[in-house]
Amino acid sequence: MPEYRDVIIAGFGGQGVMLIGNLLAQAGMERGLNVTFIPVYGAEMRGGTANCTVVLDSLPIASPLVRDPLSTIVLNEPSLTKFQPRLRRDGVQIVNASLVARELVDTAIRTVYIPVNDVAHKIGNVKLSNMVALGAWLRATAALPLKTVQDALGRVVSAHYAKLLPVNAAALEAGYNFA
């Protein structure tokens, strides 16, 4: 398993961009890796644009910010416009097919084009689309075992929502198994 990973996760405020960024960082830490998570918000929250950068490394992390990422998770069109040109040509992007038109996707880049909203809707709640996307990213990058991330959910989702842990784990799995 390569030592260094980075990902920029981007979407509208409210799509759960920060939650899956936190979850990935938490899981990486629990796996014994060094991790950094840094959020970038627009001036507004819900409905505005939001993105975060997560770095996982077996070595101490110097720069928490990444200009040209190795991977992206893109949950809406404005995020594709912004980050697709910056993605490394040998990188991989997870693109939300439910909200991003296929013709916008650069075919030269390895892309997992997955309708995360629809997959989440089938599981029972469209709010789980972020977890579906993270599941697909885990499959595409093999950065961490799915189970490590599922296990970390309990430390990221507040106790008040503990009853939703199984359905979040299921959404991660659905994204992971999407092919």
Place this chain on the structure above:
Amino acid sequence: MTAGQSDRILVKGNEAIAYGAVDAGLKCYFGYPITPQNEIPEMLSVLLPEAGGVFVQAESEVGAVNMLLGAGACGVPAMTSSSSCGISLMQEGISFLAGSHVPGVIVNMARGGPGLGDLGPSQGDYFQAVKGGGHGDHRNLVLAPATAQECYDFMFKAFALAFAYRNPVMVLGDAVVAQIKEPVQRVPPAGAVKAEHLQFLVRDQRIEGYGARGKTAAPRLLKSVYLAEGELAERNRLLQRKYADMRKEVLFECEDVDDAELIVVAFGSIGRTARGAVRRLRGENRKVGLFRPVTLYPFPDEALQKLAPGRRFLVMEQNIGQMMEDVRLAVNGVSPVHWHGVMPGLFVSANELVEPILRVLGGQSGSN
């Protein structure tokens, strides 16, 4: 602790500041909200009362810093925190802390400036922090954390220094240091002064609250006004001696400097980002090193002087040229000091710092 969990906690730099402060012995917090440091008061509003301390949301930054002065004068480990424009409002009080020899910790998670600026990272408050910031001849001890772990660890140092020197100590970060989430070990660093021992560092019965009482006792008066002829001169000589004494507290970090032709000098968040660029260039056998000042005051000028002969320097900072002046003063013409500025408010990655280093290595001067 169950399997899969970690002895490390994933927290923001701001949250690490709050944990570090409480674990170091903080008893009183006074502050007024401002981004990007709001997680500090948010956390302390819960942690501090649980630890037997007092949390006050002040009516303004001016109120907060004067409450800090009052608590410090009573020998209580106290702090405030704010960001840039809020810190500017506090400068009168910080000068009073310095003039009265009163301990206090001030955290500045700086934002872009001048004026109201923006919420992005900036090192534009360097001069304000290290040259005093308020009126009169005063100096703050200034610590510049680069990681969330340092945010935690440096709070112990901040309180110990504040009490040992009866002086304001500033912890200077920015939006990146404040908002980054990283694993932190919530364990007091080696050699940390125990909270209950802080007051013994003070060596001043007025702040410690004991000593002779009655008519023969020295007045228990802490003040910064000295109107009688020669009194203020004596006071400033005392401060001058104290600031000279502080020089032994200097801290810095070096990486790959021994055989370096070019040494990048950078602090705080740019310090860690520059480290990424330096490591990449080392991987290509470029003779580059990194020098990271950890205390910005006292500035590690002697260490830079020692490194200067036969080497060049490149100062990288997120402002339009501030620490560059201190590096040039330290090197004093012995070797060239180049400069590369990142404009305040921008989020910069290691990749973007590689090219400016290569330019200077290739014989060109620095740039912005």
